[in-house]
Amino acid sequence: MQSKPLFQIIGIGFEDGFSPLFDQTLKALKRKFPFKWLSKSHSFGNQKMLPNAPIPIVFYPHLITDTPLYLFIGDDPTKHREAILELLPLTHRIVFSSDNVKDTLALNTFLRQIPCAPTDLLDLFTRGWRHILSKVLSEKENYDIFMASDQISIHTSFPPLGTFLKKWLETMLKSMPIEIIHQPKNTHPAITTFSCKGKGEAIKIASKNTYATVQITLKKRCELPYNLPLETDLIYPFFTEECS
Numbered sequence: 001m002q003s004k005p006l007f008q009i010i011g012i013g014f015e016d017g018f019s020p021l022f023d024q025t026l027k028a029l030k031r032k033f034p035f036k037w038l039s040k041s042h043s044f045g046n047q048k049m050l051p052n053a054p055i056p057i058v059f060y061p062h063l064i065t066d067t068p069l070y071l072f073i074g075d076d077p078t079k080h081r082e083a084i085l086e087l088l089p090l091t092h093r094i095v096f097s098s099d100n101v102k103d104t105l106a107l108n109t110f111l112r113q114i115p116c117a118p119t120d121l122l123d124l125f126t127r128g129w130r131h132i133l134s135k136v137l138s139e140k141e142n143y144d145i146f147m148a149s150d151q152i153s154i155h156t157s158f159p160p161l162g163t164f165l166k167k168w169l170e171t172m173l174k175s176m177p178i179e180i181i182h183q184p185k186n187t188h189p190a191i192t193t194f195s196c197k198g199k200g201e202a203i204k205i206a207s208k209n210t211y212a213t214v215q216i217t218l219k220k221r222c223e224l225p226y227n228l229p230l231e232t233d234l235i236y237p238f239f240t241e242e243c244s
Helices: 020-032 077-090 104-111 121-137 140-147 159-173 236-242
Strands: 007-012 035-039 069-073 093-096 117-120 151-156 179-182 192-198 201-208 211-217 226-229
Touching: 007 077, 020 035, 020 121, 020 159, 069 077, 077 093, 077 104, 117 121, 121 140, 121 159, 121 192, 121 201, 121 211, 121 226, 140 192, 140 201, 140 211, 151 159, 159 179, 159 192
Parallel strands: 007 035, 007 069, 069 093, 093 117, 151 179
Antiparallel strands: 151 192, 192 201, 201 211, 211 226
């Protein structure tokens, strides 16, 4: 007998399929939780698309009562304003990815009108790396190396992560170019390397699974590498806490 889904997800804006962030998120959730996927535009796993009918009429007959509902928005949420507002009374959380958004001001204005909590996948997937970079660069010696670098690069198999970190670092550097080097797609997304060097000094941070290894090279000495915990799977707490 098939177990009752722990939660249900309505997918909107997936006409072009799943972006890497949504694909990875849905597959990770499927490994841990039974859930029901409902979408007009794209199927997931063995759960098929629903008929092409107006929202929310197409979804209502398929919803399970007393089961948390999440809205996954595959592109810019402001494009689906009316559908989101219609489904809000049933919605526990809206999940989107800001790499699909061109007008962040319009998005923030729209999200302020929404009572349920929004979750930005790109923010979640980059939060662990941002915490590590902030911790390493909070030390003055490391920050001086970073600011004096003439070569900064990010090696990653996950382009959204590299692009987001590049934009985030550029807010500190302003004019320093940052190179993003894409690794083969079959490399695990968590394996990412950040490096900066110049004038005989360098910082290298390489992530693997749930930790990152930091190596600092100075003119007068080479410090021993050390590990820092890397936050991963940050999407799970939203489901384990709200569905328990």
